[in-house]
Amino acid sequence: MSSADLVIKEGRVAISSSLRSCAIAAKDGKVTWIGANSSAPSARRVIDASGLVVLPGVIDVHVHMRDPGATYKEDFRSGTAAAAAGGVTTVFDMPNNSPPTMDADSLGRKVRAAEEKAVVDYALYGLLTRGSSREIAPLAEAGVIGFKCYMAETTGSVAPPSEDEMREELALVRMAGRRVSVHAEDDSIIRPRISKLREAGRVDALAHYESRPEVAEERAVSRAIALAREARCDLHIAHLSSAAGASDVRTAKRSRSRGGADVTSETCPQYLLLDRADYAEKGSIMKVNPSVKRKEDRLALWRAVRDGTVDMIATDHAPHSAEEKTAGDSIFDRPSGFPGLETSVALMLTCVNRGLLSLSRYVRLTSEGPSKAWGLYPKKGRIALGSDADFTIVDMKREWRIDPARFVSKAKYSPFEGFEAKGAAVYTIVRGGVVMDNGHVDARSRGEMQRPL
Numbered sequence: 001m002s003s004a005d006l007v008i009k010e011g012r013v014a015i016s017s018s019l020r021s022c023a024i025a026a027k028d029g030k031v032t033w034i035g036a037n038s039s040a041p042s043a044r045r046v047i048d049a050s051g052l053v054v055l056p057g058v059i060d061v062h063v064h065m066r067d068p069g070a071t072y073k074e075d076f077r078s079g080t081a082a083a084a085a086g087g088v089t090t091v092f093d094m095p096n097n098s099p100p101t102m103d104a105d106s107l108g109r110k111v112r113a114a115e116e117k118a119v120v121d122y123a124l125y126g127l128l129t130r131g132s133s134r135e136i137a138p139l140a141e142a143g144v145i146g147f148k149c150y151m152a153e154t155t156g157s158v159a160p161p162s163e164d165e166m167r168e169e170l171a172l173v174r175m176a177g178r179r180v181s182v183h184a185e186d187d188s189i190i191r192p193r194i195s196k197l198r199e200a201g202r203v204d205a206l207a208h209y210e211s212r213p214e215v216a217e218e219r220a221v222s223r224a225i226a227l228a229r230e231a232r233c234d235l236h237i238a239h240l241s242s243a244a245g246a247s248d249v250r251t252a253k254r255s256r257s258r259g260g261a262d263v264t265s266e267t268c269p270q271y272l273l274l275d276r277a278d279y280a281e282k283g284s285i286m287k288v289n290p291s292v293k294r295k296e297d298r299l300a301l302w303r304a305v306r307d308g309t310v311d312m313i314a315t316d317h318a319p320h321s322a323e324e325k326t327a328g329d330s331i332f333d334r335p336s337g338f339p340g341l342e343t344s345v346a347l348m349l350t351c352v353n354r355g356l357l358s359l360s361r362y363v364r365l366t367s368e369g370p371s372k373a374w375g376l377y378p379k380k381g382r383i384a385l386g387s388d389a390d391f392t393i394v395d396m397k398r399e400w401r402i403d404p405a406r407f408v409s410k411a412k413y414s415p416f417e418g419f420e421a422k423g424a425a426v427y428t429i430v431r432g433g434v435v436m437d438n439g440h441v442d443a444r445s446r447g448e449m450q451r452p453l
Contacts (some may be wrong), residue, residue: 004032004043006432011049011393014056015383018358024054026389028205029431034385045434046068049393052426053359056367056383057089057390058345061374062181062238062266062314064155064337065091069098069111073320074410077117079341082317084119084435087345087425089390090380090450091120091317095127095148096158102127103135104142111449118447120430121390123374126181128169132160136169140176143405143451145374146236147173151220152185155318155335158183160187163227178452179234179264179374182314184220184245185212185290194332203330205279205287211332212291218244225252228261236373239267239316241290243300250309264311264373267301269340269347274298274415284325286415290314305357305365312369313348313362316339319411339411343402348418349394349423375452393427400424408441 004025012019015034025033033041040046060083067075074082083091093110095101101124102112114122123145126136136147139415149166150158161169173180193211202210221237225248228235240246270288275295278286286292304310318337348366352359371381380388391409399422404414427453428436435442 002039002044003155005274006045006047006389006429007040007043008049008054008391008393009040009048009054010036011054013054013383014359014363019053019359024383026432029389031383031385031387031389047393047427050431051395053394053396054383055363055392055394056381057388057430058087058366058392059090059370059380060088060317060344061092061312061317061370063093063317063341064319065093066097066319068109073321075117077119077443077445078408078410079317080117080119080122080447081441082339082341082407084428084441085408085439086342087392087394087428087436088341089120089392089428089430090122092123092145092374095125096150096154100127100129100158101125102129102132104138104352107139107142107144114449117445119435119441119443119445120428121447121450123450125181127158128161130161130164130165133165133169133172136172137176140178141271142338143449144178145442145450145452146179146181146196148183149182150222150376152183152187152190152216154183155337163447167227167231170228170233174231174233179236180228181236181238182224184217184224186216186219189216189219198330198332205283205331208275208287209276209279209293210289212289214242214244214293214297217242217290218248221245221248225263228263232261234262237263238312239271239290240267240301240304240310241271242293242297246300246304246309253309265309266314267305267310267313268314268316269344270415271301272305272351274299278415282415284331284334285338285413287319287331287334287336288338294412302356307382310365311373313344313365315344317341319409321452322411322413325413338414339407339409342407342409343414343416345392345394345425346402346421346423347419349396350421353396353422376450379453380450389429389432391427391429392425393429394423395426396423398422400426
């Protein structure tokens with residue numbers, strides 16, 4: 001009789017901040033043994049990871065599964081299967097659905113959809129919007145991982161709260177023991193610019209960038225940090241896109257002792273690998289909020305990734321139909337966002353191979369950092385006895401070209417189409433179950449909702 005459900009042997013395993021040649025055993029969804037390859041216990045399934053690197057399962061804290069309300073774009077089955085295909089073991093789904101996830105009833109509807117379809121583990125955000133104060137405590141009790149506040153217009157037409165409402169809501173979230181993620185762009189800057197550009201007849205993709213400049217992010221980041229510090233509420237800045245925004249986050253981290261708020265931040269591959277010059281070639285396919293900005297911003301974000309200002313890499317996986325992304329004559333008629341779950345791990349491993357960041361830093365950005373910030377550590381985010389047996393096993397040498405036509409996601413397009421990647425996930429393992437094996441996804445529903453510990 002086997003003593004483990006799964007054994008992974010002969011790979012290099014990311015434990016703490018180093019790679020070790022060892023074996024891992026898992027039983028009942030947990031890591032139960034780590035030791036010499038020659039001493040590995042018997043198991044129902046053994047994976048030979050020779051030549052591969054075993055990472056803690058990748059956690060993506062920013063995705064849009066579009067379920068319920070817009071499942072023609074994506075749903076929990078297709079979206080979490082895309083996560084598995086890309087090497088992601090846990091996803092955090094945003095609340096700007098139809099209906100928005102802003103009360104216990106709407107959360108329950110989303111939970112039922114996820115329980116029926118999810119291939120990987122998932123966590124769910126509650127929404128902060130106008131008039132949502134009374135729903136914060138019930139949503140926290142129901143198990144949301146945190147709350148999302150949109151400070152500017154977004155998909156789903158969610159109304160940004162006023163400053164007084166945001167102040168009150170942040171205080172209530174602190175009392176509920178949760179963190180708030182903010183989409184930090186200043187609506188009072190963006191809306192007038194869109195109107196002026198429309199009136200001027202601007203229909204090109206670059207007009208989107210001009211409607212959402214660096215100052216829109218800078219002002220919103222600064223305001224969110226000030227309000228969070230006043231409320232002593234832990235704050236997360238989603239999808240940093242500018243040098244100015246990164247600078248504000250860096251300053252907030254250095255001065256944390258003056259206030260009770262812990263500030264974390266994320267950025268995304270699009271802000272690290274694309275810039276203003278790419279609009280001419282990629283057009284509306286790369287339209288995303290916040291906008292992709294200048295080369296100077298891209299380089300500043302790399303500095304922020306390396307020095308700890310950025311705590312995690314997310315995707316902002318935001319699928320639409322291909323027809324929507326090219327509809328109409330104007331960039332302002334086309335929705336913002338594109339799929340990212342199947343490209344993020346490969347893109348960032350390519351950056352590791354290019355020497356832009358270390359593999360240990362990548363692990364902190366995609367496993368340890370997210371799990372600690374959102375209250376899942378040490379259950380997730382590390383390879384250790386007693387932790388969930390979540391693994392992203394990668395081939396650092398595999399060279400391939402990104403082809404959106406082969407995506408598992410319903411969205412078959414990407415601004416990274418044709419990108420030459422070096423590095424790929426070859427196994428995705430969730431609580432000891434292999435959900436992706438060399439590109440083949442087992443799309444059975446096995447994901448579980450994750451709540452802060």
